[in-house]
Amino acid sequence: MSKFKVEVLSFEHIQELPGSWEKNDLANLLEAMDYQNPNEIKEAELKEMCLMSLTDFEPEEAAKIVLDYTIAGRLTEGQIQNLSHEILTEKLWEEYPELALHPDLYRSTQLLYEAFNGKFPRVEAVQFTIQISGDISIFNENPEAPIVRILAAGMSDRSLIHRLFSEQIESSHFEEAKDIIWQLKQVSQSETSVTYEIVSSSYWLDEIKYADSYEAETHADATDDEDSK
Structure with a gap:
């Protein structure tokens, strides 16, 4: 020793992890929300457009869209569906038993918190x-x-x-x-x-x-x- x-x-x-929501991430998320031609949006406006688009959905629906992007393939559809409800009230980036998912649960919550003006838990x-x-x-x-x-x-x-x-x-x-x-x-x-x-x-x-x-x-x-x- x-x-x-x-x-x-x-x-x-x-609040926001360095590099957690890059241009490609935001464009891909907009595509998941059926936004047409997100790559044509100016980079400086991408995040704001993404936040606005998320609020077109109910909070649980928006959470499902974000979680499908950040942790797809690592949990089952049913598990992600459950998390889309739990993320509204639970600090999943601290409490979820799979530690490897914590950073992505954190960045998911951070984006949703920002989009919905505090309806989701505040991250730190x-x-x-x-x-x-x-x-x-x-x-x-x-x-x-x-x-x-x-x-x-x-x-x-x-x-x-x-x-x-x-x-x-x-x-x-x-x-x-x-x-x-x-x-x-x-x-x-x-x-x-x-x-x-x-x-x-x-x-x-x-x-x-x-x-x-x-x-x-x-x-x-x-x-x-x-x-x-």
């Missing part, structure tokens, strides 16, 4: 930058697990990460880490430090805003070769 110095360089709450995510100093080779492959462990070290034992994943933090397998970190971007790297920009749900990582700087130990997940020994 390696020891590192960790500094939280910036932290902010955000976190975007922050951390600098990690030490033997950074541990982050060369599958960095999410050691990063989540290092973030957990900067949060209290009462935090959700510790309460739900204490075993994974200590063990050599933390499969859920890649779904806790929604976006991971390496900003810079030197021989002894690396800086990451991280996006996740406030549900998981909001408490890191109190950390400032600290020292922590972390370790990578075991590889398949190590497991077979």
